[in-house]
Every structure is written in C-alpha cells, then in structure tokens.
Amino acid sequence: MLTLRQVEVVRAIMVSGSIAGAARHLNVSQPGISRLMKHLETSLGIRLFVRRGGRYVPAEEARAVFEQINDVHRKIDDLQLAIDRLARGKDVGLQFGSVPSIANVMVPRAVVAMQKRYPDLRLNIDIIKIEEAVDYLMLARGEVALMSYRLDHPSLVFEPLATGKLVFITAPDHEAARMPSISVAQIARYPLIGIDPNDPYGRIMVSLFERHGFEYNIPIRARFGTTVMSLVERNAGVAVIDTFSVADIGSGRLAVIPIEEETSFQTYFATRRDSSISSFAGSLIQELKKSMTSSPALDPQH
The missing domain is CATH 1.10.10.10 (Winged helix-like DNA-binding domain superfamily/Winged helix DNA-binding domain)
Structure with a gap:
C-alpha cells in the first residue's frame, strides 16, 4: 500500500x-x-x-x-x-446570544477580531434576557449564551467569562462629575436611573444600600444600559452601571466614577451539557475574555 x-x-x-x-x-x-x-x-x-x-x-x-x-x-x-x-469560516455560521451589558461593547470588539481570523464566517447575534437563556440553549437557537449571572439548571454548564465592577455615571457637567470616587452614602443622595432591583447588578446595589441603611430609590427604570446612559447624558439623572457597558464611553459624554464599596460581579458563558461547542464558538469566547479582561473600563478612572 x-x-x-x-x-x-x-x-x-x-x-x-x-x-x-x-x-x-x-x-x-x-x-x-x-x-x-x-x-x-x-x-x-x-x-x-x-x-x-x-x-x-x-x-x-x-x-x-x-x-x-x-x-x-x-x-x-x-x-x-x-x-x-x-x-476561513466559509459556508458555516455561528449563532449565539448575549445579555445587553456584554453585547453592547464587548461582543462587537470580539466580532471584529473574529472577522480577521475567519473572514467568511457568518455571525448571528441574538440579544437575550437572562430569563430567556434556558429556552435559548435548550431549543438549540444558539450555541452559547453570554450571561451576567449564573443560573442553576441541570442541563446547562456555566463557565466563568470575566469579572467586572459597577461604576457611578453622571453627565460631564453634573456636580458629582469631578469626584475621584464615590461612596454608597454619597450615591444615595441622588435619585437613580435604573437598575431594576431584580437585575443581577441591581441586587448588588440593593444589598449595599440596605447594608448601609439607605433606601434604593430609582424613580426612572430602564432595562438596557444604552437607554440608561442616554438618559444620564441628557442630565435626566445619575446611574450605576457595569464597566463593560461604558468601556467605549469618552469623558466628553459621561463621567465614570469608581464606587468605593466592593461591587465586583462575575460574567459567564453558558452551553448545553449534552453538546460540545464549535471551534468558532471557542474562538469567540477567547476573544471575549481578552477584551473583557483588558478593557480600560475595568479601571473606572479611565
């Protein structure tokens, strides 16, 4: 032979x-x-x-x-x-879902890197809510779900993606805009835009407010970070938001101020336990980890 x-x-x-x-x-x-x-x-x-x-x-x-x-x-x-x-990704596609806080800035960064690596790969990005993740994966609508919170489900596997923090944001001309950092006690002086107390990030702030004896007052609620930031930019109020959402925000648009108390949170990527992900999904995760761990917004004084 x-x-x-x-x-x-x-x-x-x-x-x-x-x-x-x-x-x-x-x-x-x-x-x-x-x-x-x-x-x-x-x-x-x-x-x-x-x-x-x-x-x-x-x-x-x-x-x-x-x-x-x-x-x-x-x-x-x-x-x-x-x-x-x-x-090159020719004649193949990658479909995945992401919660808005990761999808707004971090996913586009990863997609640009993916295009360079697989120029012919078709990408389909679905914006999903946390409560939609189980159906999204179990009904095979996508390979991976990028999450800001870990769910308990016997058929899903959650792996760490990156750690983020919450930051305080104001319009550039707000009285708090030049503060080098801010405490929960100082934040409590202002009515907040967002975050819903049932949201993973909202639960962090509710816990901090309760621990320090303050009422978590949010007269304006907006589910998506882009809406929250637009409202703050127009001086409709101030807000607490995740670092990933403000990663591309310049100082001319918003002041991003570190919160003195601990506000760290873990993000995840979720997959079905009974299936393995494609090499393209694996590359997406690698690019996301690089972008999310090297983002200047992880140092909120940026």
Whole structure:
C-alpha cells in the first residue's frame, strides 16, 4: 500500500519529469527521492517510470496506477480546499446570544477580531434576557449564551467569562462629575436611573444600600444600559452601571466614577451539557475574555 508521502513523490516526478525537479518541488534532497523510488518499485515489483529523452515518463504497465494516483491527488486537493474554506469560516455560521451589558461593547470588539481570523464566517447575534437563556440553549437557537449571572439548571454548564465592577455615571457637567470616587452614602443622595432591583447588578446595589441603611430609590427604570446612559447624558439623572457597558464611553459624554464599596460581579458563558461547542464558538469566547479582561473600563478612572 502506498503512503500519502509516496503518492506525493510519484506525482512530483510525473509533473516535473525528473528526480531533480521533484526534489525542488518538494523541497527535499535528490538522493532521498531516488532512494524512495527504488524502495517503492522494489516493494511493488513493477517499474513506475522509464527514462526517455532524458526525462522520467510513466511506464506503460503502470498507467492504471498513475490514473489512481491522480485521482488520489485530486481528492487531497479537494480536502485541502475544504479545510482552507473551513479555516476561513466559509459556508458555516455561528449563532449565539448575549445579555445587553456584554453585547453592547464587548461582543462587537470580539466580532471584529473574529472577522480577521475567519473572514467568511457568518455571525448571528441574538440579544437575550437572562430569563430567556434556558429556552435559548435548550431549543438549540444558539450555541452559547453570554450571561451576567449564573443560573442553576441541570442541563446547562456555566463557565466563568470575566469579572467586572459597577461604576457611578453622571453627565460631564453634573456636580458629582469631578469626584475621584464615590461612596454608597454619597450615591444615595441622588435619585437613580435604573437598575431594576431584580437585575443581577441591581441586587448588588440593593444589598449595599440596605447594608448601609439607605433606601434604593430609582424613580426612572430602564432595562438596557444604552437607554440608561442616554438618559444620564441628557442630565435626566445619575446611574450605576457595569464597566463593560461604558468601556467605549469618552469623558466628553459621561463621567465614570469608581464606587468605593466592593461591587465586583462575575460574567459567564453558558452551553448545553449534552453538546460540545464549535471551534468558532471557542474562538469567540477567547476573544471575549481578552477584551473583557483588558478593557480600560475595568479601571473606572479611565
């Protein structure tokens, strides 16, 4: 039985018509090619080539062998083409879901990196609520769900993505805008926009307010960070929001102020326990981790 390497050498001699040409084509030494051919012809018990006019041409008795070798080589070329197409993401897609706080800034950063790595990959990004994650994954609407909170479900696996913090945001001309940091006691002086107390981030603030004996007063509630930031920018109030949502916010739009108390939280990516994720989903997770752990907004004084 011929090995793929032997097939490669035989075809190189066929194409080039010489041992020297085959050696150059394969970037190996001529003696190596000669030894392989002698060993191969001895093993097969037939001649594969004859010399004619100073060139190696296929022996008449080996014509059928060469036809098969050409077929094998064409299939190898087809295989390599398929691998190359897959490496570029050609004719394949990745569908995943994300909660808004991760989707607003971090997902676009990761997608740009994915486009460079897989320029032909089709991406379908679904914005989901936390309570929609179970159905989203169990009904196979997407491979991965990017979450700001870990749910308990026997059929889902949650893996850590990145750690974030909450920050206080105001309009640039607000009286608190130049504060180097702010405490819960100082935040409690202002009516807040968002965050719903039942939201994972809201629960952190409710706990802090209760621990310090303050009422968590949110006269304006807005579920999505983009809406919260737009309201704050227009001086409709102040807010507490996650660092990932404000990662691309310039100082001209909002003042981002560190909160003195501990507000760290963990984000996750969730998958079905009974399935493995594709290499494309794995690359997405890698890019997200890089972006989310290196984001300037993790230092809120940015």
